[in-house]
Amino acid sequence: MNTTRKPLKVGITGGIGSGKTFVCELFRKLNVPVYNSDLRAKELMNSNEIIKNALVEIFGKNIYFENGSLNKQLLAEKIFADKEALKFVNETVHPQVANDFEKWCLQQNSPYILKEAAILFESGANKQLDYVITIYVENQVKMKRLALREGFNQKDVENRMKQQISDIEKIQRANFVIVNFGTLLLPQIVGLDSKLCEISKSRI
Numbered sequence: 001m002n003t004t005r006k007p008l009k010v011g012i013t014g015g016i017g018s019g020k021t022f023v024c025e026l027f028r029k030l031n032v033p034v035y036n037s038d039l040r041a042k043e044l045m046n047s048n049e050i051i052k053n054a055l056v057e058i059f060g061k062n063i064y065f066e067n068g069s070l071n072k073q074l075l076a077e078k079i080f081a082d083k084e085a086l087k088f089v090n091e092t093v094h095p096q097v098a099n100d101f102e103k104w105c106l107q108q109n110s111p112y113i114l115k116e117a118a119i120l121f122e123s124g125a126n127k128q129l130d131y132v133i134t135i136y137v138e139n140q141v142k143m144k145r146l147a148l149r150e151g152f153n154q155k156d157v158e159n160r161m162k163q164q165i166s167d168i169e170k171i172q173r174a175n176f177v178i179v180n181f182g183t184l185l186l187p188q189i190v191g192l193d194s195k196l197c198e199i200s201k202s203r204i
Helices: 020-029 037-047 049-059 072-081 083-106 139-148 154-162 167-173 185-202
Strands: 008-013 034-036 112-116 131-136 176-179
Touching: 008 020, 008 185, 020 034, 020 112, 020 185, 034 037, 034 083, 037 049, 037 083, 037 112, 049 072, 049 083, 072 083, 112 185, 131 167, 131 185, 176 185
Parallel strands: 008 112, 008 131, 034 112, 131 176
Antiparallel strands: none
16 A cells, blocks of 8 residues: 655745745745746746647737747737736636646655745635645835835736735635744744644644
């Protein structure tokens, strides 16, 4: 009989400027595997033939450059101007990311793994998961952080926020919350790591 436990699948999300990437790096230092959904989605849009064919069919050949790479600026212009276009892209990309995530999970040997995603609930990706962590940051703190980023664009941020559910709803739908301002971050992460490892051990 195979007694190997499958890792717990734990999502981690938060609004733009909440510090998802930094928090995930701290988890990585605790040897926790992290799947970056947003990064993999971008990679798959350049490599997955199902996605590429669908985008070309809807948006035309110019959606990809001659070298085969995605014209990200053109795609952004189309989806920000048309909600139906955004819906189409999401419905095309998210299932492929979900399949890619499941294949990745099979390669992991850890009590639990993290799936980092900005639109975890919005995409329905939370349905694949056992637990969800929301990173919470006050809006004022978010804006200060974003103002320090290179290439910060107020309009782009506002567009992204419109595509995401509120922080309050993210908190209500999460199993755990990490507060990433005005308090010590590392103790929260270490404590949550211990808790998730214990949950994993208790599973049959």
